[in-house]
Amino acid sequence: MCEVTSDTSSIRSVAVIGSGLAGLTSAIMLGDSGHRVRVFEKSRGPGGRMASKRVTNGSADIGAQYFTSRNPGFTRFLDRWAGKDSYGIWNARFGFQSPERGWLAFPDEHRFVGMPRMTAITRALSAHVELDAGVRIARMSRDGLQWRLTDFDGKEYTGFDQVVITAPPAQAQDLLESSGLHEFADRLAAHSGNMLPCWAVAAHFADPVQGRFDAMRPASEALFWLANNSSKPGREGAGQWWVLHATPEWTQHRLDDSPDLVARALMAEFAKLTGHQGQATDWVAHRWLYARSDAGDNPGCLYDVSLGIGVAGDWLAGGRVEGAWESANQLIRAMAPDGC
Ligand SMILES: Cc1cc2nc3c(=O)[nH]c(=O)nc-3n(C[C@H](O)[C@H](O)[C@H](O)COP(=O)(O)OP(=O)(O)OC[C@H]3O[C@@H](n4cnc5c(N)ncnc54)[C@H](O)[C@@H]3O)c2cc1C
Known part of the structure; x- marks a missing residue:
């Protein structure tokens, strides 16, 4: 199995947009390789579509119902970073x-x-990352070789060498369009419709x-x-x-x-x-x-080396929870300068 290349000789600063499983997996793997990572999430908390709603006497899982782990690496990852007691x-x-x-x-x-509840996993994972919740990124712009992110309130976040986008395809496409990255955005159009x-x-x-x-x-x-x-x-x-x-x-x-x-x-x-x-x-x-x-096309992830922008999410790897994790794995391997 391909492992992430540790490249501590060139520490990068990376922004991750979205704190569903794909975003949290990306952030943890990058952080584990020594990079500086900041995660931005538009909702009040992490989890994305692995969602639970508070109800009388507890909570109900209104998004993902359950998940499988056909790749044993997935449960190994959960055991290490979320803890064995966060899922069953x-x-x-x-x-x-x-x-x-x-x-x-x-x-x-x-x-x-x-x-x-389903969110127990993403809550536990989010303890390992620097998370800015309630921040919806509106656009990205380049300062020389680095990326500046601007949220919908006009607040700016600067100094990122790379950006990982893990929003669903229509939202990722909007973000790329409003950042003037039309060619990249076009690559997501077919996925948005799926x-x-x-x-x-x-x-x-x-x-x-x-x-x-x-x-x-x-x-x-x-x-x-x-x-x-x-x-x-x-x-x-x-x-x-x-x-x-x-x-x-x-x-x-x-x-x-x-x-x-x-x-x-x-x-x-x-x-x-x-x-x-x-x-x-x-x-x-x-x-x-x-x-x-319901896409038939599963490229795994999208990464533009010259821009330093990668896209990961379930919709690039067969859908579903395990697909989100697989996609993040593939992207982080692709982003490592030494390959694997
Ligand atoms: C009703 C339903 C049932 C499902 N059932 C199952 C099931 O039984 N089994 C299964 O395996 N899968 C199921 N799934 C799918 C599963 O939930 C997803 O595959 C998985 O959770 C996707 O993770 P992700 O990280 O790719 O995306 P998401 O979880 O969607 O995460 C993307 C995150 O990006 C954030 N975001 C978007 N735009 C911005 C922005 N501009 N700035 C900041 N943050 C932003 C979003 O708020 C979100 O938190 C179901 C999904 C739903 C909705």
Whole structure:
């Protein structure tokens, strides 16, 4: 396996934009090689799409539901930097609905989740980096050989030899466009169109929902996924929190609907699918404009040596959590002057 080249002879100053898994992985790997790294995140905290929302009696994972680790290097990285107690195996019953053959079980596989919530992993990772949260970078400009970043409040951050962008493709493209880097931005255009939206709802039921599965992919026009969040390890509290994800097509037609309308429609579909009679006692809804990539093209990462700008993210490496980590690994190797 290719390892990152340590190049402590030429310490670089690097700005990382975004603190999802790709941004945090990039920052940790660069820092571990001795470089000076500063991470900028537009939201109040780290995590990106590995998101959890605070709800009564705990939290619900409204973004990534679980992740796999087909490359053992991924769990080794998590063990070292996030800690073994920040995540665990979700031993649940997973099923999908085949229109012809009814409900079937998904094949067995280790499926991991953050503990006690998905954001536990990115919180733990972020302890190893210098993070400026609540800072949305608007553009980049060059001072000689170095990069200056400007945020949407006009505040400037200077002196970076390299920049790593880990925003979803449409946002990364906007950033490159507004920095006058049109050719680079054009390379992201096809990827931007491949990101699918998703309405997510977390709903609380006082009585347990009965059924054969804890997590389901139904054959439904409205619901793409439903899962008992309370069946994940470390989630305690009365009743059950269920997470419902709408299909991209259903979401696309309801992008501007109110969260209330969306939640009621998805909960009605949930009742139909599970036969559960109880009304939800509480709920929250969240709209993801860029949830998942359905790109067939997986270059791994993008790096322009002459500019010193790299782009990483799940959408460049097959989508999903592990793809975000793989993409960051590939980019950091590409950025090392000695290669590997
Ligand atoms: C509803 C949903 C369900 C999913 N289910 C699964 C699943 O079950 N399994 C799985 O493996 N994956 C799943 N995924 C995908 C998974 O969440 C992603 O693959 C992964 O989290 C992407 O990480 P990332 O670091 O590439 O991007 P992100 O997590 O999107 O991180 C990008 C970060 O950049 C920040 N940012 C953007 N622009 C700027 C700017 N200008 N300045 C500063 N910061 C900026 C954003 O706020 C964000 O924090 C799901 C995603 C969603 C939304």
